[in-house]
Amino acid sequence: xxxxxxxxxxxxxxxxxxxxxxxxxxxxxxxxxxxxxxxxxxxxxxxxxxxxxxxxxxxxxxxxxxxxxxxxxxxxxxxxxxxxxxxxxxxxxxxxxxxxxxxxxxxxxxxxxxxxxxxxxxxxxxxxxxxxxxxxxxxxxxxxxxxxxxxxxxxxxxxxxxxxxxxx
Numbered sequence: 001x002x003x004x005x006x007x008x009x010x011x012x013x014x015x016x017x018x019x020x021x022x023x024x025x026x027x028x029x030x031x032x033x034x035x036x037x038x039x040x041x042x043x044x045x046x047x048x049x050x051x052x053x054x055x056x057x058x059x060x061x062x063x064x065x066x067x068x069x070x071x072x073x074x075x076x077x078x079x080x081x082x083x084x085x086x087x088x089x090x091x092x093x094x095x096x097x098x099x100x101x102x103x104x105x106x107x108x109x110x111x112x113x114x115x116x117x118x119x120x121x122x123x124x125x126x127x128x129x130x131x132x133x134x135x136x137x138x139x140x141x142x143x144x145x146x147x148x149x150x151x152x153x154x155x156x157x158x159x160x161x162x163x164x165x166x167x168x
Contacts, residue, residue, distance in 0.1 A: 005125060008143045009118035012110050015150040019048040019106045022157045023099045025167050031099045035160045042094065047157040049094035049102035051150045056109045057081070057090050058131065058142050062116075067127035067139040070116045075108055087132035117143065 022044060023031060031045040042050055056076065062068040064080040072078075081087040097105065117139075125140035134145055161167035 003120075004122055004140070005117050005120040008140075008147070009114035011147045012114045012117075012143070012150075015051065015147070015154065016107050016110045018150070018154045019051060020103055022154055022161065022167075023048055023103055025161055026099070026157070030161060030164055030166050033160050033164050033166075035156075035163050042153070042156070044157045044160050045097060045099045045102050046094050047153040047160075048099075048106060049097040050091060051153045052097075052102055052105035052109055053091040053094050054133070054149055055113065055146050056105065057087060057133070058146055059109055059113050061131045062113075062129050062139060062142060065127070065129040067124075067129045067142075068116045070112075072112065076112060081132055084132050113143075113146065 026033065026044045032043045034041050034043050056078070059068075059072075059076070060078055060080045063070065063072070078090070081090050093101075093105075120139075125138065125143070127139045128136065129139055129142045130136055131142060134142060158167055
């Protein structure tokens with residue numbers, strides 16, 4: 001029987017594959033494509049990068065809140081933002097990441113989250129997390145947000161490609 005934590009970890013890992021597939025489909029020609037005003041919306045790569053950096057923020061918050069236990073390697077070690085403007089700045093690289101950077105960051109962050117949660121009990125998933133974007137919540141709800149937010153942005157990236165006639 002699979003636990004909730006294992007199921008969440010699987011979905012978080014699937015997000016990596018989805019992000020990689022949309023970036024591959026976009027290729028060099030369409031990774032910067034947008035649907036709408038480029039100043040107001042994220043590009044294909046920007047959507048994938050947003051997932052990676054927002055998940056990174058949530059990872060730091062889960063660890064800082066004590067809901068998760070573990071160490072981050074040098075590539076992931078960051079201070080938790082103390083306010084909303086700092087949290088927005090934390091995810092700022094989404095605007096400038098290359099496809100390779102977005103892909104690597106998504107892989108690093110999501111693998112770390114999945115690794116840290118896959119052995120947790122249902123009771124562990126109820127531990128409190130204080131999040132700049134989500135407010136005071138529990139670990140389970142942050143993990144659901146990771147999955148839902150990723151589905152939204154990767155779906156938007158696919159939608160952009162479909163609008164450009166690249167994806168069917």
